[in-house]
Amino acid sequence: MDISVDCVVFGFDEDELKVLLIEQKQPDGKSAIKLQKAVPGDLVDENESLDQAAQRILLELTSLKGIYLKQFHAFGDPDRVSGLKDRDWLRSFRTHPERRVITIGYYSLVKMDDFNPQAASFAAKAQWVDVYKIPSLAFDHNNIVDQALQVLRHELMADHIGFELLPEKFTLSQLQKLYEIILDKKLDKRNFRKNIMRTDTVTPLEEKQSGVYHKPAQLFKVKRPRKTT
Amino acid sequence: MDISVDCVVFGFDEDELKVLLIEQKQPDGKSAIKLQKAVPGDLVDENESLDQAAQRILLELTSLKGIYLKQFHAFGDPDRVSGLKDRDWLRSFRTHPERRVITIGYYSLVKMDDFNPQAASFAAKAQWVDVYKIPSLAFDHNNIVDQALQVLRHELMADHIGFELLPEKFTLSQLQKLYEIILDKKLDKRNFRKNIMRTDTVTPLEEKQSGVYHKPAQLFKVKRPRKTT
DNA sequence: ATCAGTTAGTGTAAAATTTACACTAACCTT
DNA sequence: AAGGTTAGTGTAAATTTTACACTAACTGAT
CATH class of the missing domain: 3.90.79.10 (Nucleoside Triphosphate Pyrophosphohydrolase)
Known part of the structure; x- marks a missing residue:
């Protein structure tokens, strides 16, 4: 076998x-x-x-x-x-x-x-x-x-695994989209943000998105170091 | 191998x-x-x-x-x-x-x-x-x-697996004890009952406990048929 | 028959969480 | 300057969770 x-x-x-x-x-x-x-x-x-x-x-x-x-x-x-x-x-x-x-x-x-x-x-x-x-x-x-x-x-x-999927610096919208795509359903923006914040896994950077066609978003990074092993 | x-x-x-x-x-x-x-x-x-x-x-x-x-x-x-x-x-x-x-x-x-x-x-x-x-x-x-x-x-x-562990007819106290022993912690009686009822997995029988030293308890049975396979 | 002992059974108020929902802000392009 | 686009934010209602204490019904002993 x-x-x-x-x-x-x-x-x-x-x-x-x-x-x-x-x-x-x-x-x-x-x-x-x-x-x-x-x-x-x-x-x-x-x-x-x-x-x-x-x-x-x-x-x-x-x-x-x-x-x-x-x-x-x-x-x-x-x-x-x-x-x-x-x-x-x-x-x-x-x-x-x-x-x-x-x-x-x-x-x-x-x-x-x-x-x-x-x-x-x-x-x-x-x-x-x-x-x-x-x-x-x-x-x-x-x-x-x-x-x-x-x-x-x-x-x-x-x-709340899933940060692996994003660049080191990411916006909450990107993160939300990730969830939506994996779960294959739409999520509410405000509630999603509340949720993520509550988990305390991301921190805002001093930096904003740039080069975008619209209001630039706050960039975040993962708080706890990414899993290895 | x-x-x-x-x-x-x-x-x-x-x-x-x-x-x-x-x-x-x-x-x-x-x-x-x-x-x-x-x-x-x-x-x-x-x-x-x-x-x-x-x-x-x-x-x-x-x-x-x-x-x-x-x-x-x-x-x-x-x-x-x-x-x-x-x-x-x-x-x-x-x-x-x-x-x-x-x-x-x-x-x-x-x-x-x-x-x-x-x-x-x-x-x-x-x-x-x-x-x-x-x-x-x-x-x-x-x-x-x-x-x-x-x-x-x-x-x-x-x-809410765990009914397997009880006799066909059981009391909610027995069920609670089961949870407490497996989880190794005490649970609140009223909240536990609310919870179990909400899951809608048990039905009361027309029957009560007998031969016990105290107020006889209502007997229940599992609602959905037990898993086989 | 009464009493003591034991477990059954029940409700509610406060706190926390979840849900639904709409407008203003900031950037870019034209 | 105006229009287009995405970012960002608060609140009220509903639901769920939590903490908590007394009465009910039986048995056994007296």
Whole structure:
């Protein structure tokens, strides 16, 4: 039985919430198998923890480094990787293509600008895809992404994660838009601000926005240092 | 790499919150190795889902059947089973005792009266142990239990699980005591009742307590059918 | 039969939180 | 100077949360 890690990396670009998907490489020799998209994921190595595996795998497939990934669920259906659609690809890239694979799902939230995914290893491409327009994915990855999104929304409300997605200096409107996009619903401006202020996680800077077409907004920064690990 | 499931089964007996622990069987031949307690857990079979594995393993080790178990976290430290204290036992009971094992933690909440654990397989004993007096356990099981308890408390508040722990007919005082014991803090009687009523999960029966030494309480039952699966 | 002991059951006022809602301020462009 | 655009701010009503104390109904003992 093999163990893998799958990384659902959500990215934000002040307009859209996207997920980082790779396109599986065409197996050598095979000519016209259907290319599939998937969430970056691979087998866990012998001497690394799950958290480390998640970091490494994301790096190997997409060149993204230093992203905080959080475990959210294990997916262990006996035949989650034995669908016909995935057979050819597994045969080309896995030492034991028939083996059952249990995967641990990780998710993360980053700002897209900071990270420029570069496909490598068995990934042919790595690209950001709109969360609300995800095509049919390899394995059970549609399910994995769905569940990650649920967890993300929940965590966003409960723990006010999400500053990761913004530039170091940001306006409250940007922050609000972020919430609206992730939660997929509109929020009230005044109430939103009250909420954020109450959490005491941001501080105003001495600085304002500039170069904008309208009243410049107060810039803020995150108060507590961003999570690492 | 092996995959296991560990089941943290919490039991309630109207006074205490306990966890179901097994005592590992003495390996044949070995005479005086230190017997360790652990949470019931074992390797996942080739053709079962994780959920099924949790059910089977709990049944095999403790004879408990039909308990709703919920996955809560994967534990994958590379050497979580390679401590000296666990070596002898692994050698006796595992085909590949040196192998790394990643485990998926499950938890559950049951009423003790309904379930009479009977040790079997490699479990020498199966017994309920007070949650607040847990000894040092095998592997990383202390950590696993701690985390399960956190999740349990969280779920209790959020989703008002916990009726499982009571007889079919129960009084609100019993229910309150249950909450108090799990959360390990006192609650206000009137506010508690308001809360429970607001959730609309219980209905009063036409029946009252009898044979008690004091004013008999109204009996209630759970409104929505208990979760299965 | 009465009394003492025990747990059941109930309401309300104050505080805190959440919700809904509309106008002025400051910058840019023309 | 005027028009367009987003920033920023307060309050009243509704809801939720919290703190708190007395009466009711049974049993067992006298």
